Amino acid sequence: KAGVTQTPRYLIKTRGQQVTLSCSPISGHRSVSWYQQTPGQGLQFLFEYFSETQRNKGNFPGRFSGRQFSNSRSEMNVSTLELGDSALYLCASSLVVGPSTGELFFGEGSRLTVL
């Protein structure tokens, strides 16, 4: 069974631009969550999607948004990029919705650099 796939793996943007990241969950997993990983800050929860609906949201500004498609694939978008948005963005899938329901299966991440 294929794991969680994230694209692109690496990208460089400049301040003010926007970026879209993609995540394909493990087949059969319907929940997709997104995390931002930065040195010293660890993993910070962005949002969780299930059945094309955002179910939970972390404490990030409205510039960060996402969506989920009917095949469970998810995208996240960051508009008006800032230098501080440079990070590794990790996607994770799980069988059921809810942060406390069980194991998250992470992708390898998309490393975003904002210049």
Add this chain to the structure above:
Amino acid sequence: GENVEQHPSTLSVQEGDSAVIKCTYSDSASNYFPWYKQELGKRPQLIIDIRSNVGEKKDQRIAVTLNKTAKHFSLHITETQPEDSAVYFCAQADNNDMRFGAGTRLTVKP
């Protein structure tokens, strides 16, 4: 949810020694406490988890203990091996979100 404090941020041990990482939390609604291991350049992977109705759980050389009254939980690794070298993240979750600690970089010296 509230943040999770994780200590220490770095830990170096000799091969064969034990390693202990501690996390504290403040959200009384937390009911799930997983630990993830992230090797250099790789994705985080779940190594053990515990739910709020259990005080201790063990899986071979790894164990986790939970003290709900004091709101802290710990990861214990015994007989450490060089392949245990990685960053370890604790997390706490309630029904709304999952909060991770800042991570502990464990180095096991052969």
